[in-house]
Amino acid sequence: MNLNLRFFTFLESIFLVGWKRLRQVRLPRFLHFLRARQDDGLCKRKTGFEIYSEMASIHGFHIFVGAKTWQRILWWCVICLAVLMSVIVITMLLMINQDRPTTRFIESMMIPTSEMPFPAITICNMNRISRKSLLKKARELNVTEKTLREINGFSVGNITNLNWTQLFEELAPKICSQIVNCKWEGDAKICHNLLHSVWTQEQRICCSFSKQSQLYTSHYGSAKGLSLLLDPQTEDYGNVNFASSGFEILVHESQAVVSDATQRFYVPSGSEAHLMIKVFGTHSGSQLRSLPLDKRRCYLKDERQLFHFDVYRQINCLAECRSERLYGICGCLPSHLPRQSDWPVCQVDQFKCLQLHATDLAGEIIDKESGSYLCNCLPPCDFYRYVIQSDVRRMYNYSETGSNSSQKVLVHAYFDSPIAEQIRLDVSENWLQFIGNIGGITGLFMGCSFVSVFELIFFTCVRPTCNWLTRQQIRYRLQLARRTKTQVGPLVQPN
Secondary structure, three states: HHHHHHHHHHHHHHHHHHHHHHHHHHOOHHHHHHHHOOOOOOOOOOOOHHHHHOOOOOOHHHHOOOOHHHHHHHHHHHHHHHHHHHHHHHHHHHHHHHHHOOEEEEEEEEEEEHOOOEEEEEEEEEOOOEHHHHHHHHHHHHOHHHHHHHOOOOOOOOOOOOEEEHHHHHHOOOOHHHEEEEOOEEEHHHHHHHHEEEEEEOOEEEEOOOOOEEEOOOOOHHHHHHEEEEEEOOHHEOOOOOOOOOEEEEEEOOOOOOOOEEEEEEEEEEEEEEEEEEEEEEEOOOOOOHHOOHOOEOOOOOOOOOOOOOOOHHHHHHHHHHHHHHHHHHHOOOOOOOOOOOEOOOEHHHHHHHHHHHHHHHHOOOOOOOOOOOHHHOOOEEEEEEEEEEEEEOOOOOOOOOOOOOEEEEEEEEEOOOOOOEEEEOOOOOOOHHHHHHHHHHHHOOOOOHHHHHHHHHHHHHHHHHHHHHHHHHHHHHHHHHHHHHHOOOOOOOO
């Protein structure tokens, strides 16, 4: 017991000695404003710092009036810590905004689908070679069917000085003619006028609906969507690489290249397919243009021009980039690939180079060396995304055309809802939000506001300037009074 008492007495004595020596430590000259006054404050005028401390709205400054020296030092450390924390949090906020300058949020879930463009629907037959055209062309060239199939399979064989693209177009089946019936919003005439033959990056000729322009519809449901009755013409199959018959249905944005990554659905012969489309629109906010391109990482409308395509799509830009790289390697391109007018078209004997390098260049988006997008093909800031839910079932006795439908294919593509979801891409923080965040952070740690800033400016600039001007005016008046008194002299008393 006595040992514990002695120990605590020893600690108390050490603390008292340390506290006494700490109080005797002299403050540096630049911290003299923290030393307490040695009077009651009534005999001396208050300093400007003390007046500011009494009136300041910043938390803690009122402690400096009438407090002891150690209390002033303690609160000055607390205030400095609060300022430091505010600077750290604001710096972290700025770093986050630099790393993530844009944000994407749901603007509305009640946008009418009539304001959203209908996607392009591309139909590709599983058969790539027409048997009738193959026999005819083989007789014209005096070669076997096997040789022409090898050319189609990208082998040159013994045939030279032929335009490969033209040869393939002659051998490929006419897909648009296989569309027996086409209706758009119940109108067959308009539908047929919107069908066009297109090349895909898989070296296939397909038939596309609404690829060249955007279409809008105020209807939803299968009755007023796109309806296609297709005839696969299985008797004309000349491609032995596929054992099944039917069509591939590709859904993508209008005015965009059909690539390997395009979402697709296989519909076998004798089937009916319903493609229920849900559309999501993304558009750029008004503040997004203020961000530089290297921060927002996307192109606004009409900000990037392409040499072959009229409308910018990332897939279109990548297709042009791939063509440029192939042209740089092989010195020519097939006529269906994006190319400039002075680039020559490859002949059959030159296609070996394309076969060798086309696969290596397919599907690349990022440059392996620099880590950036190939040819600076950034994604667009405004685009549409389509989510498809498919339902494929067996079709029986479809007799609208008056013929048996055992091999035909019926496709319905339509919006599944009258409303859509719209997403807005905008800056993560504009200048109004930044001011609000700065005010919230400084208010949390120090209780600062706009009035606090005005107080600081007033007591550090305006008040000292006014006091100096007042002192100068008083000094001038005293000097003027002395000068006047000297000039007049003493009054002479009469006798």
